[in-house]
Amino acid sequence: MGSELIYRGSETQPSSDSYSPKPVKPWASVTRTIHYLLREQRLLFVFVGIAIATLIFTVFPTSPAPYVAPHSRFTTLIPDSITYFPIETQQKFSSAHRLGFGSANPTSKIPLGLKRKGLRIVVTGGAGFVGSHLVDRLIARGDSVIVVDNFFTGRKQNVMHHFGNPNFELIRHDVVEPLLLEVDQIYHLACPASPVHYKFNPVKTIISFILLQNLITGLAKRVGARFLLTSTSEVYGDPLQHPQKETYWGNVNPIGVRSCYDEGKRTAETLTMDYHRGAGVEVRIARIFNTYGPRMCIDDGRVVSNFVAQAIRKEPLTVYGDGKQTRSFQYVSDLVEGLMRLMEGEHIGPFNLGNPGEFTMLELAEVVQETIDPNAKIEFRPNTEDDPHKRKPDISRAKELLGWEPKVSLRKGLPLMVSDFRQRIFGDHKEGSNTNNASSS
Numbered sequence: 455m456g457s458e459l460i461y462r463g464s465e466t467q468p469s470s471d472s473y474s475p476k477p478v479k480p481w482a483s484v485t486r487t488i489h490y491l492l493r494e495q496r497l498l499f500v501f502v503g504i505a506i507a508t509l510i511f512t513v514f515p516t517s518p519a520p521y522v523a524p525h526s527r528f529t530t531l532i533p534d535s536i537t538y539f540p541i542e543t544q545q546k547f548s549s550a551h552r553l554g555f556g557s558a559n560p561t562s563k564i565p566l567g568l569k570r571k572g573l574r575i576v577v578t579g580g581a582g583f584v585g586s587h588l589v590d591r592l593i594a595r596g597d598s599v600i601v602v603d604n605f606f607t608g609r610k611q612n613v614m615h616h617f618g619n620p621n622f623e624l625i626r627h628d629v630v631e632p633l634l635l636e637v638d639q640i641y642h643l644a645c646p647a648s649p650v651h652y653k654f655n656p657v658k659t660i661i662s663f664i665l666l667q668n669l670i671t672g673l674a675k676r677v678g679a680r681f682l683l684t685s686t687s688e689v690y691g692d693p694l695q696h697p698q699k700e701t702y703w704g705n706v707n708p709i710g711v712r713s714c715y716d717e718g719k720r721t722a723e724t725l726t727m728d729y730h731r732g733a734g735v736e737v738r739i740a741r742i743f744n745t746y747g748p749r750m751c752i753d754d755g756r757v758v759s760n761f762v763a764q765a766i767r768k769e770p771l772t773v774y775g776d777g778k779q780t781r782s783f784q785y786v787s788d789l790v791e792g793l794m795r796l797m798e799g800e801h802i803g804p805f806n807l808g809n810p811g812e813f814t815m816l817e818l819a820e821v822v823q824e825t826i827d828p829n830a831k832i833e834f835r836p837n838t839e840d841d842p843h844k845r846k847p848d849i850s851r852a853k854e855l856l857g858w859e860p861k862v863s864l865r866k867g868l869p870l871m872v873s874d875f876r877q878r879i880f881g882d883h884k885e886g887s888n889t890n891n892a893s894s895s
């Protein structure tokens with residue numbers, strides 16, 4: 455009994471003395487190896503899988519325009535009547551995406567089948583004139599945009615068409631107060647931009663530039679976001695160099711009525727560069743020259759909006775001084791294009807962003823007459839203090855390093871703002887009301 459328990463092999467083993475090995479199964483060793491590897495070398499497989507995937511994504515071509523087309527779901531959120539971009543700009547915009555415009559690295563490729571992840575962007579002053587057009591472009595590109603605005607000169611109506619879009623947020627906030635947000639980029643536009651508004655409370659104006667540090671530390675420095683400052687051609691003051699290059703340091707009156715703005719913007723440039731040098735904040739600086747377009751404040755004292763509003767209301771066009779002082783006028787879509795290129799590019803600046811076409815005030819008045827009302831009268835008034843005699847940007851740096859130059863001439867751009875002004879002045883909501891209607895009514 456005991457032996458049976460100890461040895462049962464005799465029952466199962468063949469009785470023959472001759473040892474014949476089991477027939478060799480051809481796949482046995484392979485399957486054994488596979489089982490072993492699967493059991494013991496899982497990690498190795500993970501690495502091999504990653505390597506193969508990386509190889510495929512690197513070798514195969516990237517998707518050219520992964521998420522934005524002119525008729526994408528984002529663009530359709532913006533009615534045609536309020537985009538205000540000339541056709542060429544819209545086409546150019548979509549081709550900009552194909553170039554990888556919109557990622558932190560403009561040349562970065564997006565692997566086939568993967569959607570480009572939109573950026574999270576703050577636009578301070580996004581409910582204002584320039585800011586709202588910028589917001590339109592960023593949303594259309596697929597980014598998430600947070601507008602921060604205290605509505606001093608901006609209007610909710612400028613961004614209302616984005617309400618309900620999950621990629622859009624609006625925060626009523628004064629940028630002099632600290633604000634903590636997690637973002638990739640900050641376009642800083644919040645600032646009263648017209649003389650009427652920045653002279654309204656000059657102390658607050660100049661202080662708001664100094665308190666820019668709250669914005670830079672709370673948003674840019676803390677989370678490593680890129681910060682773009684919208685400075686101004688006013689940093690050149692009444693320039694002694696013509697046209698103005700970025701290397702020119704300007705001729706600014708430090709104690710005049712415009713100084714709260716001019717010197718404030720110069721201070722903002724200084725602070726921006728000091729944060730860059732001292733704290734490694736990634737910054738960009740744009741020096742914006744006179745810009746016009748739909749959604750400009752009516753009656754804010756800026757010459758283009760003044761003339762257009764006066765011509766529409768059949769009032770005389772008020773020319774300050776002898777009307778021989780010059781300015782260059784840039785259509786807003788050109789500016790937005792320049793700002794986005796600057797933000798996405800590798801160069802800090804400062805960059806002049808303006809249209810080098812130079813017009814005297816009288817010539818501008820003539821274009822307004824041609825466009826809106828040939829019978830509009832011109833009325834001369836004494837000039838305002840510290841009004842610069844000449845302004846014209848040298849944009850060779852932006853051309854060379856950003857590949858940017860304005861496309862919309864004054865004669866082409868002016869009509870694009872007339873229907874918007876008519877709607878706001880007369881509450882005329884007729885779609886497609888154009889300059890001919892304006893001048894014949």
Ligand SMILES: NC(=O)c1ccc[n+]([C@@H]2O[C@H](COP(=O)([O-])OP(=O)(O)OC[C@H]3O[C@@H](n4cnc5c(N)ncnc54)[C@H](O)[C@@H]3O)[C@@H](O)[C@H]2O)c1
Nearest residue numbers: 579582583584604605606607608628629644645647742745
């Ligand atoms: N439009 C131009 O011709 C021009 C020229 C040079 C520079 N810029 C600069 O571009 C930027 C935008 O100008 P714009 O023409 O759109 O002016 P805008 O007045 O239409 O827009 C400015 C926006 O900032 C908001 N704002 C002002 N102070 C604020 C504060 N403390 N906190 C939060 N929001 C505040 C306003 O409510 C408004 O929505 C400004 O920084 C301006 O200095 C504009």
